[in-house]
Structures are given as structure tokens and as C-alpha cells.
Amino acid sequence: MRMAKMPTTKSWVAIPPSSHFSLANIPFGIISSAKDATRRPAIAIGEHVLDLAAFAQSGGFQKLPSFQYTATIVFTSSTLNSFAALGRPTHRTVRQYLQDVLSENTPYPEVLKDNSPLRDVALIPQAEVQNHLPLSIGDYTDFFAGRNHAFNVGTLFRGPQNALNPNYNHLPVAYHGRASSVVVSGIALHRPWGQVLLDPTADPKTPSFVPARRIDMELEMGMFVTKENTLGHPVPVGKAEDHIFGYVLMNDWSARDIQTWEYVPLGPFNAKNFGTTISPWVVLADALEPFRTEGLDNPNELQSYLRESRKENQYDIKLEVDLKTSDGDVTTITRTSSRNLLWSWPQMIAHHTAGGCNLRIGDLFGTGTISGSDPGTYGSILEQTKAGKQSIKLSGGGEQKFVQDGDTIIIRGVAGEIGSDLVGFGECAGTILPAIQYS
Amino acid sequence: MRMAKMPTTKSWVAIPPSSHFSLANIPFGIISSAKDATRRPAIAIGEHVLDLAAFAQSGGFQKLPSFQYTATIVFTSSTLNSFAALGRPTHRTVRQYLQDVLSENTPYPEVLKDNSPLRDVALIPQAEVQNHLPLSIGDYTDFFAGRNHAFNVGTLFRGPQNALNPNYNHLPVAYHGRASSVVVSGIALHRPWGQVLLDPTADPKTPSFVPARRIDMELEMGMFVTKENTLGHPVPVGKAEDHIFGYVLMNDWSARDIQTWEYVPLGPFNAKNFGTTISPWVVLADALEPFRTEGLDNPNELQSYLRESRKENQYDIKLEVDLKTSDGDVTTITRTSSRNLLWSWPQMIAHHTAGGCNLRIGDLFGTGTISGSDPGTYGSILEQTKAGKQSIKLSGGGEQKFVQDGDTIIIRGVAGEIGSDLVGFGECAGTILPAIQYS
Numbered sequence: 001m002r003m004a005k006m007p008t009t010k011s012w013v014a015i016p017p018s019s020h021f022s023l024a025n026i027p028f029g030i031i032s033s034a035k036d037a038t039r040r041p042a043i044a045i046g047e048h049v050l051d052l053a054a055f056a057q058s059g060g061f062q063k064l065p066s067f068q069y070t071a072t073i074v075f076t077s078s079t080l081n082s083f084a085a086l087g088r089p090t091h092r093t094v095r096q097y098l099q100d101v102l103s104e105n106t107p108y109p110e111v112l113k114d115n116s117p118l119r120d121v122a123l124i125p126q127a128e129v130q131n132h133l134p135l136s137i138g139d140y141t142d143f144f145a146g147r148n149h150a151f152n153v154g155t156l157f158r159g160p161q162n163a164l165n166p167n168y169n170h171l172p173v174a175y176h177g178r179a180s181s182v183v184v185s186g187i188a189l190h191r192p193w194g195q196v197l198l199d200p201t202a203d204p205k206t207p208s209f210v211p212a213r214r215i216d217m218e219l220e221m222g223m224f225v226t227k228e229n230t231l232g233h234p235v236p237v238g239k240a241e242d243h244i245f246g247y248v249l250m251n252d253w254s255a256r257d258i259q260t261w262e263y264v265p266l267g268p269f270n271a272k273n274f275g276t277t278i279s280p281w282v283v284l285a286d287a288l289e290p291f292r293t294e295g296l297d298n299p300n301e302l303q304s305y306l307r308e309s310r311k312e313n314q315y316d317i318k319l320e321v322d323l324k325t326s327d328g329d330v331t332t333i334t335r336t337s338s339r340n341l342l343w344s345w346p347q348m349i350a351h352h353t354a355g356g357c358n359l360r361i362g363d364l365f366g367t368g369t370i371s372g373s374d375p376g377t378y379g380s381i382l383e384q385t386k387a388g389k390q391s392i393k394l395s396g397g398g399e400q401k402f403v404q405d406g407d408t409i410i411i412r413g414v415a416g417e418i419g420s421d422l423v424g425f426g427e428c429a430g431t432i433l434p435a436i437q438y439s
Numbered sequence: 440m441r442m443a444k445m446p447t448t449k450s451w452v453a454i455p456p457s458s459h460f461s462l463a464n465i466p467f468g469i470i471s472s473a474k475d476a477t478r479r480p481a482i483a484i485g486e487h488v489l490d491l492a493a494f495a496q497s498g499g500f501q502k503l504p505s506f507q508y509t510a511t512i513v514f515t516s517s518t519l520n521s522f523a524a525l526g527r528p529t530h531r532t533v534r535q536y537l538q539d540v541l542s543e544n545t546p547y548p549e550v551l552k553d554n555s556p557l558r559d560v561a562l563i564p565q566a567e568v569q570n571h572l573p574l575s576i577g578d579y580t581d582f583f584a585g586r587n588h589a590f591n592v593g594t595l596f597r598g599p600q601n602a603l604n605p606n607y608n609h610l611p612v613a614y615h616g617r618a619s620s621v622v623v624s625g626i627a628l629h630r631p632w633g634q635v636l637l638d639p640t641a642d643p644k645t646p647s648f649v650p651a652r653r654i655d656m657e658l659e660m661g662m663f664v665t666k667e668n669t670l671g672h673p674v675p676v677g678k679a680e681d682h683i684f685g686y687v688l689m690n691d692w693s694a695r696d697i698q699t700w701e702y703v704p705l706g707p708f709n710a711k712n713f714g715t716t717i718s719p720w721v722v723l724a725d726a727l728e729p730f731r732t733e734g735l736d737n738p739n740e741l742q743s744y745l746r747e748s749r750k751e752n753q754y755d756i757k758l759e760v761d762l763k764t765s766d767g768d769v770t771t772i773t774r775t776s777s778r779n780l781l782w783s784w785p786q787m788i789a790h791h792t793a794g795g796c797n798l799r800i801g802d803l804f805g806t807g808t809i810s811g812s813d814p815g816t817y818g819s820i821l822e823q824t825k826a827g828k829q830s831i832k833l834s835g836g837g838e839q840k841f842v843q844d845g846d847t848i849i850i851r852g853v854a855g856e857i858g859s860d861l862v863g864f865g866e867c868a869g870t871i872l873p874a875i876q877y878s
Binding site for chain 2: 165166171173179180183193206207262266305351355356438
């Protein structure tokens with residue numbers, strides 16, 4: 001595992017050392033503010049955002065003439081799809097330019113550093129903006145690439161010998177998820193109603209329609225697609241990186257009791273489609289390059305379409321999950337790394353398109369739940385409670401199983417060490433509200 | 440079962456008695472033409488289409504003043520989403536108005552019948568237009584509501600006693616499908632590559648990456664959503680009809696050998712996402728009202744959120760499937776009715792949203808495969824060949840299993856009897872091309 005030791009690069013914007021949004025990051029998102037409700041692109045820098053609509057419209061890209069006109073179009077859009085469509089070489093250029101503009105020793109002080117009228121409108125404290133979904137999502141696909149999670153859950157239901165299905169190490173298992181209900185961090189979700197077996201041993205099996213009792217989180221990473229492929233034309237694994245815009249944290253909420261009853265034979269449906277939460281800032285693929293590492297070892301010889309030349313095909317992003325109860329008690333229930341994956345993003349892309357399926361700009365992929373091997377590293381409550389048989393100990397002394405009404409699940413992810421420039425995601429937070437009154 | 444016996448209503452446009460596009464139909468689609476490559480809305484009438492962009496822009500809606508301005512906006516769009524968004528009462532009004540305009544005894548002859556300049560540009564032979572996807576699809580959900588199909592397939596793999604899973608009669612089983620690869624009738628698809636077990640009995644199970652050998656069709660009906668619900672707020676079954684724009688025929692292509700290997704535990708993925716074909720003309724929900732009938736009987740008492748007051752919750756649409764081989768041999772391999780469903784569209788909507796999942800305008804639902812109980816009525820080749828153990832007899836004397844390169848699957852669907860006004864869908868046709876060369 002390669003450790004990222006990069007020197008701190010100073011910005012003329014004050015950036016606390018613990019900030020996820022160092023000059024080495026420059027993640028993109030969509031904001032609105034009290035002064036201007038228009039949804040528009042921005043980047044996060046320290047405890048501020050740079051409003052890219054205001055910046056572009058005021059000539060902020062004057063020192064990047066090839067992009068200046070395009071910027072006024074893509075950065076006045078209400079999503080990042082049109083920026084994503086420009087492709088990775090452009091993202092690289094724009095990110096580098098913004099780093100130059102924000103650097104302490106900027107070659108272009110007149111653009112923003114010494115331009116107080118523009119600074120006053122474009123550099124906004126994060127506390128004053130609201131985040132929105134960064135891209136309009138075409139299709140959402142969720143993988144099952146966290147092998148420790150697959151093993152842990154398989155062990156609970158089938159024992160360790162049969163924990164992994166025969167296909168698991170051969171292909172990146174995945175299912176099509178629901179795009180409409182992907183929400184940005186901070187949007188609360190109601191506990192879903194659904195059919196569950198209150199007595200799973202009864203014969204015949206008879207479901208009840210009730211608010212789900214086993215609401216779980218799933219700690220995942222998400223990826224947005226930046227380049228489409230034509231229907232019928234697979235993306236080779238060696239070219240798949242070109243199709244990656246960037247990454248977010250993801251909580252793929254799951255109602256385990258609904259899932260148990262509904263998922264045979266076509267997979268999860270209502271158990272998952274009531275909501276999926278993602279973090280608001282898309283960390284560009286380039287920003288994570290210094291944090292490459294190896295993932296989990298695959299004992300199988302892979303089919304050629306999945307074979308990568310690079311061994312360091314994962315990232316070492318430290319992931320944590322907090323469970324915050326309605327009385328304010330906060331317990332960190334998971335600490336793990338995003339390297340706990342069997343399949344890489346390029347492998348997922350190659351597999352998804354292997355039969356010709358077309359990806360579109362703005363499509364969202366999820367890794368599936370990321371877990372380590374040991375207690376304290378599990379990315380789902382299902383694993384933490386051994387399918388509801390044990391309780392989670394809360395820091396305040398209480399204990400509980402699964403997510404209760406009013407609980408908030410907060411995922412954090414960050415690459416790097418304090419003392420170097422951190423590249424982080426901020427928070428992916430979601431609260432479960434009580435079930436609605438069903439008429 | 441109520442038989443639809445409606446008198447023929449004459450149009451001043453010549454409509455052959457066998458046409459699916461009688462004056463009682465008025466289905467909506469998206470066209471382009473050699474003279475004008477712009478994608479734009481149209482309706483089908485007999486062997487013509489009425490170009491709604493040209494019609495609206497030339498004052499065609501002058502006798503429907505409340506809609507005249509809106510028409511110039513929604514009918515110059517490249518999809519039907521903005522028209523769908525207007526809601527069913529508006530669709531009803533517009534369809535009725537177009538029926539009036541096209542009727543032999545039209546009260547508005549000056550609008551089109553006697554307006555030869557507009558007729559010349561707006562009334563185009565169908566042979567001169569190309570159809571495109573009628574709506575931009577947000578999410579695509581495929582159900583499993585054809586109980587005969589579920590029973591037939593379950594019997595093949597588990598025997599008749601265990602054919603249906605315990606949940607089957609309790610809830611409309613469904614999975615999230617892939618929206619990006621839904622194509623309109625006429626678009627050819629390449630045979631997908633994928634992982635398959637060439638020797639399913641080998642131990643350990645070792646897949647090969649090859650062009651799929653068991654390409655199947657699935658005869659389905661599709662439905663487009665016309666009204667959204669807010670995330671967290673279910674659609675009551677009694678109000679679900681308001682959310683239905685209209686219907687299409689659907690072929691949910693399936694690679695059975697890919698499916699067998701990949702589908703545990705999360706359901707079908709690459710086996711289905713290489714393409715789904717739909718018919719181009721959306722038959723509005725109102726046009727099918729005269730053809731209501733009862734569906735399959737459910738032995739269970741339903742949960743309240745699935746209980747409908749109306750027993751006639753299906754349609755009697757005669758469905759046929761032709762298999763046309765590359766040498767021109769045409770064999771009708773399926774004849775059945777769309778009434779062979781356990782769950783209705785309102786029940787599917789109520790279930791899909793029961794946990795709060797939000798539907799969006801342009802979302803597509805599929806019924807799942809529709810089969811009768813007897814040979815000759817099966818909606819998939821899997822059933823027709825008893826999972827590949829028997830062959831299909833072709834009309835030219837040959838026989839084959841599954842879809843061969845160059846084969847075309849053509850689905851037709853029509854309600855009503857010749858001698859009355861038919862309400863039909865035209866054709867949903869797709870050809871399987873050879874697999875691409877995989878580098």
C-alpha cells in the first residue's frame with residue numbers, strides 16, 4: 001500500500017488543516033444560496049465554495065481562454081452533466097487552473113485574489129449555501145464488489161463454506177437500482193411501509209403491510225460516468241478510466257425485512273428504492289490518483305475482458321460511519337477503507353458494458369457495501385448485529401438494532417493524512433423520519 | 440369478459456379496416472422524415488401520421504383555444520414528456536379534438552380536411568417517416584405479473600408444486616431494469632457477449648466469456664408514467680390511473696445463459712441490459728377503456744394497498760409474436776391475450792410507490808412476460824422449448840432453439856375485431872445481429 005505524502009500547498013483562502021477540501025482536492029457540486037436560489041455549479045475550497053457561475057460570468061476564466069466561453073455555458077447549468085460531458089482532459093485543465101487561481105502564489109492574482117468585487121460575490125461560506133444533486137442521473141447501478149461484506153452476510157445466512165456464491169469471484173455482481181430516489185446529503189427520508197413476514201416460520205408464509213422494522217445503512221462509494229459508449233459497443237477495461245468523472249460517498253438505505261420477503265427471484269426492489277443518499281461534492285478522478293492502492297486479492301484467473309495491467313486499482317479512502325440518535329448521542333459504528341473491494345471501477349465499467357449496454361453521462365455506479373473483516377469495520381448494521389441478533393452499543397450507554405426514527409447516519413470519507421493536503425468528501429448524511437400515516 | 444363492439448367511425452383519411460390506427464385510437468409517437476430530420480410528435484391515423492409540430496405551428500389547434508399556445512410548445516419538443524406532463528384530462532381533450540378534426544363529418548373542415556396546404560405538409564404516409572423513442576425514459580421497471588409465465592418457468596426449474604415463490608401471489612414482484620438501452624422498434628441489436636457456464640455440471644463452476652447462445656424474447660406490455668409523485672408519498676391504488684400516460688408493446692430481450700450464471704443473488708443484469716425493444720406509438724390509456732376485462736384470479740386476500748374496487752382491471756389485447764428468420768421464413772410462435780396478468784397497472788403503481796419511491800414523467804413499466812396456459816400461447820422461447828430441450832418448428836419446415844443471428848422477432852398487439860374500429864399498437868420488431876468482434 002502506497003502512502004500519500006504530499007506537501008501542503010497553501011492557498012490564500014484560509015483552509016483548516018483538517019479540511020477535506022484542500023487545494024489538492026477541488027471537488028465540484030451544485031449549490032444554491034439565500035441570495036440566489038438558482039442552482040449552479042461550484043467547487044469546495046476549505047470552508048468556502050467558489051460559485052462557478054458568478055466566477056465564469058465575471059471573466060474568471062480569462063487566463064484560460066480556450067475554456068472561457070464554454071465556462072459561461074457549462075457553469076450556468078443546474079447540473080454538472082454538461083461539464084462532465086467535456087471529458088477528463090478538460091476537467092484536468094480546469095481543476096489545475098482553479099488550483100492556480102486559488103494558490104497562495106497564484107500567477108493570476110488579478111483574477112480573484114486581488115479582485116475583491118468578484119471575491120465578495122463568488123467566494124461564499126459553505127454554511128450559507130445549500131447543496132443539490134450534482135448530476136442528473138440517467139441510470140443507477142449498484143454493484144456488490146465489497147467481498148468482505150458479501151462474505152460476512154453470506155456467512156450469516158449460509159455459513160462460511162457457502163458464503164460466496166459460485167459466480168462471486170468471476171464477475172462483478174450488480175443490480176439495476178432506482179435513479180429517481182437518489183438524494184443529496186441532508187434530505188430526510190420517511191421509514192418505508194412494505195410487505196414483511198412478521199412470523200417468518202409460519203406456514204403458509206403470510207406477509208403484513210407495516211412500516212419496515214429493519215432499516216439499515218450501506219456504506220458505499222459512488223462513481224459518476226463522464227463519457228458514453230454506443231449501444232452494442234463495450235468499453236475495454238484499459239480505456240474505462242476515461243469514462244469516470246469522479247466519486248461520492250453513498251448510503252444505499254435498505255429495509256432488510258422488506259428485502260427478505262420480496263427479493264426472490266429478481267433481487268431487491270422496494271427494499272432499496274425508497275432512497276439512496278450521496279455526498280454533494282464530486283471528487284474528480286484525478287484528485288484521487290495519489291491515493292491508489294491494491295484491493296482484495298482474487299484467487300481466480302480473470303476473463304480477459306476484466307484483466308487490468310495496473311495492480312493498484314483501488315483507492316485508500318478512510319471511511320467512517322456515525323450513528324447519531326435523535327437525542328444527540330453520536331457513535332462511530334464503522335471505521336474501514338475503500339480498498340476493501342474485489343472489483344475496481346474499470347472492471348465494473350468493462351463488465352457493465354460487456355454485452356453492449358450503453359452508459360450515459362451522469363449514470364451513477366455504487367460499489368456495494370464496503371466492510372472490513374473485523375468487528376468495527378462493517379459497512380452495514382446487518383453485519384454489525386449479526387442479522388439483528390446482537391445490539392449496537394451506543395456511546396451514551398444505550399443499545400439498539402437497526403435505524404430508529406430520528407436517527408441520522410453520517411458517512412465521512414477522506415484520503416491522506418493531516419499535515420498533508422487532504423482529499424475528502426465531506427459528509428453524506430441522512431435522517432430517517434417516522435413512517436407516514438398510510439390511508 | 441366484455442367484448443368491445445363499437446361501430447366503425449369514418450375518417451376522411453382513408454383507413455383500411457385492418458388498420459391498428461383507427462379513429463378510435465389516435466396513438467402518439469415521435470417521428471422524423473427525409474424532408475425534416477427534426478424529431479417531433481405525431482399521431483398515427485390509418486396509413487398516415489399527422490405531424491403535430493407542423494399542425495400546431497400552422498394553427499391546427501385554433502378550434503381548441505385553451506390548448507393552442509401550449510401545443511406549439513409541447514408538440515415542437517423532441518419527446519412526448521412535456522405533453523405527458525399536462526396530465527390525462529388534457530390528453531383526453533386533445534385526443535377528442537384530433538378525432539373531431541379527422542372525422543368524416545368534422546365540425547372543423549377548414550382546419551385540415553379542406554386545408555390542402557397544411558394537409559400536404561402535415562399528413563405524411565407512415566412509410567416516409569422514421570419513428571424514435573416516444574419519451575425520454577427516467578427509470579425503467581420490469582414486473583413479473585404474467586403468472587402463467589412465472590408458473591411455466593418455475594415448473595421447468597422446480598416442478599409444478601414449487602413453481603411460484605411464496606411471495607408471488609402477495610405482491611407484484613419486480614426488478615429495476617436498464618433505461619439507457621430501451622430502443623424503438625426497428626433498431627437491431629448485437630448478440631451480447633457474456634459469462635456463461637458451457638458445462639453447468641463441472642465442479643468448480645467455471646464460466647467462459649462467449650457470445651450468448653440462448654437469446655430469448657419476452658412478450659410484454661409497457662406503460663409510460665404521466666404524473667409524478669413526491670418521494671415519500673405513495674400513490675393510492677384508487678388514484679393510480681391518473682399516473683398512466685399510455686401503453687406500448689415490449690420485447691424484453693433476455694440472454695438465458697448469461698442470466699443463469701449471473702442472477703444469484705441480485706437478479707438479472709447483463710442478461711437483460713443489452714436491449715429492450717418497444718413499439719413506437721403510445722396508445723393512450725383512454726383509447727383502451729372499451730377493452731377492459733378481468734385478469735387472472737388471485738387466491739389470496741390482498742393487502743389493503745393493493746385492493747381495487749374494479750374487477751375489470753386488465754385489457755383484452757390480442758398479442759402475437761412472429762419469428763422471421765434471415766431467409767424470410769415467418770412463423771407465428773405465440774398467440775395470447777394481455778389479460779393473462781395477475782396484477783394490474785394500478786396495483787403495480789401502488790406497490791412501486793408503497794415505500795415512498797417516486798415515479799417521474801416518462802418512467803417506463805413492463806408487465807413481465809405474458810403467456811397463456813397452453814402450448815402456442817407462451818410469451819418466451821424458454822417456455823416454448825422447455826428450457827431448450829425441444830425445438831420450435833418453423834413454417835418453412837426447419838426447426839431451431841432460441842434466436843439465431845439475423846432473426847427478427849415481431850410482436851403485434853390489437854384490441855377489437857375487424858368490422859369495428861381497431862385500437863392497435865402496430866409492430867414491435869427487433870433483429871439480432873451477430874456478436875461483435877471482441878478485441
